[in-house]
Amino acid sequence: MEKEFxxxxxxxxxxxxxxxxxxxxxxxxxxxxxxxxxxxxxxxxYRTDFGGVEIKKNYVSVHLMPVYIYPDMLQTISGELKKRMQGKSCFNLTTQDTQLISELGDLIAIGIARYKEDGRL
Known part of the structure; x- marks a missing residue:
């Protein structure tokens, strides 16, 4: 497992x-x-999944179900983060980019708020 991962x-x-x-x-x-x-x-x-992070063989996978449920959340993401999107609710990272991680933090916060609004949390 790579130190960077x-x-x-x-x-x-x-x-x-x-x-x-x-x-x-x-x-x-x-x-x-x-x-x-x-x-x-x-x-x-089962519980409704919110999201999480996993170390895979060639990348770190960040899952965030709110972006699947509320696709409008993706309208404001950067092109750099969009490039790392895999499927409808997953982002794969291979380098520690503080800007992308910060952007993911913003999306997570928005997702928490949206889940609360809809009574999922």
Whole structure:
């Protein structure tokens, strides 16, 4: 595991951990940290996922479900962050870019607010 990936993981993990009292920590180990809602869905017994960060083989993956649920959140992201988007709710990072990590922090905060507005948190 690359040192840089660990640094990216820890930086993004701290962004999510700031909301761990408002959410439920569903995974927390050396390579994976995820948050979900307090509510457990009746239909399948799972929590609504909020997002998290994972160290993969070739990148650090940042998942943020609010951008999938509320695609309008993506209208204001930078071109640099958009380039790192994989699928509809995931961003892959390979370098510790403080500007991109800060931008992800802003998106996480907006996502928390939107989940609260909709009663998901």
């Amino acid at each position: 660990i640094a990216i993981f820890l930086a993004v993990r701290s962004l999510y951990a700031a909301y761990d009292k408002q959410c439920v920590v569903t995974h927390d180990d050396k390579t994976r940290y995820h948050l979900g809602s307090h509510e457990v869905r009746e239909r399948d017994g």
